[in-house]
Amino acid sequence: MGMLVRKLARHTDLGSGDRVALGTLTSQNVRALRHRSLIDRDPETGPIHIMLAGWACRFAVLPSGRRRILAFYLPGDICDFDLFTARQIDQPIAAIGAARVAAVDRRSLRQAMTRQPQIERAFWSEAALDAAIQRSWTINVGHRAADRRLAHLLCELHVRLGATGASGGAGVAFPLTQADLGDACGLTSIHTNRAIQELRRAGLLDLSAGTLRIHDWAGLCTMASFDPAYLTVAAEEAEGDEAVGERRAAG
Amino acid sequence: MGMLVRKLARHTDLGSGDRVALGTLTSQNVRALRHRSLIDRDPETGPIHIMLAGWACRFAVLPSGRRRILAFYLPGDICDFDLFTARQIDQPIAAIGAARVAAVDRRSLRQAMTRQPQIERAFWSEAALDAAIQRSWTINVGHRAADRRLAHLLCELHVRLGATGASGGAGVAFPLTQADLGDACGLTSIHTNRAIQELRRAGLLDLSAGTLRIHDWAGLCTMASFDPAYLTVAAEEAEGDEAVGERRAAG
DNA sequence: CGTGGGTTTGAATTCGGTCAAGTTTCGTGG
DNA sequence: CCACGAAACTTGACCGAATTCAAACCCACG
Structure with missing residues (x-):
């Protein structure tokens, strides 16, 4: 499906x-x-x-x-x-x-x-969701420190993959290389590597061999100041729908 | 109007x-x-x-x-x-x-x-144009050096204000402070100031007292690697329109 | 005439980049 | 199954751009 x-x-x-x-x-x-x-x-x-x-x-x-x-x-x-x-x-x-x-x-x-x-x-x-994500990227690459940047991106991707909370055991399939992550965060692959190591050392997550495992979801969100609200779109009440429904029914 | x-x-x-x-x-x-x-x-x-x-x-x-x-x-x-x-x-x-x-x-x-x-x-x-601008911002704040960043933003705003090419004489009204520009470029106001001075010294533009005057449009675009193409939306040929026009006519 | 926002300057610091090398992992073919 | 090579990952030393902190300066406005 x-x-x-x-x-x-x-x-x-x-x-x-x-x-x-x-x-x-x-x-x-x-x-x-x-x-x-x-x-x-x-x-x-x-x-x-x-x-x-x-x-x-x-x-x-x-x-x-x-x-x-x-x-x-x-x-x-x-x-x-x-x-x-x-x-x-x-x-x-x-x-x-x-x-x-x-x-x-x-x-x-x-x-x-x-x-x-x-x-x-x-x-x-x-489209609105897409725009919100793009704005969040503008914040991310423009202001946050390297480890926060990585953390925020990983939080975003984790949620977008449908994984909620920690993904302790199996983790999620994660095809990005450190160079990819760096290019997405505006970092060199070398600095990306060091930032990931920090996250690992802090016990927040583990990223290797094509899988991402988040051990401390709350901790990761805090350090990244990640709030998933912008990724969730609430459906609007039905109030305005009739107007739209009407015309199309005519077609 | x-x-x-x-x-x-x-x-x-x-x-x-x-x-x-x-x-x-x-x-x-x-x-x-x-x-x-x-x-x-x-x-x-x-x-x-x-x-x-x-x-x-x-x-x-x-x-x-x-x-x-x-x-x-x-x-x-x-x-x-x-x-x-x-x-x-x-x-x-x-x-x-x-x-x-x-x-x-x-x-x-x-x-x-x-x-x-x-x-x-x-x-x-x-909406598509808006998204393109936001992507361009993601590039801008994430990668370019301070003076290039400023230059690119100024180019974008200049075009969006409807000014094409250099705006030598009168210039365009420009209400942003250096702090505003800095916040938009991911820079401190101090560094923004130094970057603007560089652009001034290079004879590219003059920004003061609420007006922006661009002396060397081509030069500014080059240094910012600014290509206005992303800001101009070409209208699509009429080929696909009938289908859309039809249904609405019914409403 | 003072006040405050915006702008300018200087010196010390730090984060991330660059360069260079080494190690691990993995896929491919012998 | 192992050998090989390429891509990914890791580590270290040095450097530079941008930040931070601190302090003037200028000008418009009350």
Whole structure:
């Protein structure tokens, strides 16, 4: 069953019709990606990409030659919300490890949003969530000390992966290298390494061999001043819905 | 005439009906703000805020006590795109200097989007633009050296203010203090000051007494590696429009 | 004429970067 | 199953950019 539906259903009520429509859209044009293969997009006709499995990241390579990661996309995430504008894609998006993405035709998507108003609502909500995450990154890379930065990013990813609280025993699969984490936090891989060691030494977490284990969730949140509120979208009361429902029913 | 319409019309064709609807929405509930007055919002019923005149910024105060500015909102800008979710507002928004904002009821806005499909398109495009700017900030505060950071921010604001190229003679009105700029760039006001002096000494710009004068636009862009492409949204060809137009016409 | 916000200057400190080397891990093919 | 090589991880010494602390300065405004 689709990760996209699962994610959207967290904050938006989706009927069976909505789910079917989303399933159709995301099964149309699925691409398998290997490590570091680019998700490219023709600026004119290019589709919207939605992660089905695996991770991806959006990055920029600066004149200095250094890579800066701007966002991570996890299963179910929508890689961009350029539904209408023929905007040139700002930054390349690349798979981390093996991944599968659905390349959804923008026109079909808009038509689906027309017929299924809840899909449109869900996309607006996701876009708002996306923006909140991006703002949180701006804070993170711009101000916090190295260990706090790492801690905050790991908290965010842990929650976005659906893991709540500590993940003591098995931990969660975590495909990022220390260099990746560094690029996402604005640190060198060397300093990233030292920061991780501090977190380890403090008994907060353990990160190795492709798995992240958080031993002291509360402690980690405190040191990172992480508050998961911005990642949870409460569904709005039904008050305003009729208006939206009405018109679409006519279509 | 509304700054909002002027901004949206840059990338989306707006008919007279659209313009009237937007005018009505933004004239309904206008608030005058003094320096630093907050744009607060009830998480449940709160309206969407749109800048009519003056500047505002979204900021966060960190445990260290330092303020970090996350976004600037200029006349015509939409402060948030939380159309459907009852999300708690992440960060406070405050006016810079005197400002006027329209507090637009979310339900009315959604109804307007229903009746005027071009308004919905315009909002999606603006949201995409907003996201691109936020990503650019993530790069800026996370990686560039102090003077480059400042330069990039000034380039962005200059373009967003509608000024193209150098603004030699009169310059543009610029209400930000060096402390504001510092908070937006992740720098202390002291270091911001030194960085500005460097830009001045290099003959790139002059920033004082509430006006920004850019003497060497090309030079400034080069040093900041600023490419205005991400700020310009090209309108999409009409190819996909019929589908959207159709349904709305029915409503 | 004083007050306070914004700006400017200087010196000491620190966090993170750079450079350079070494070690571990893991996947691949012999 | 082991040998090999590449990528990831780790460690140490040095350096530089930005912060911090402290103190003027300037100008607009009451």
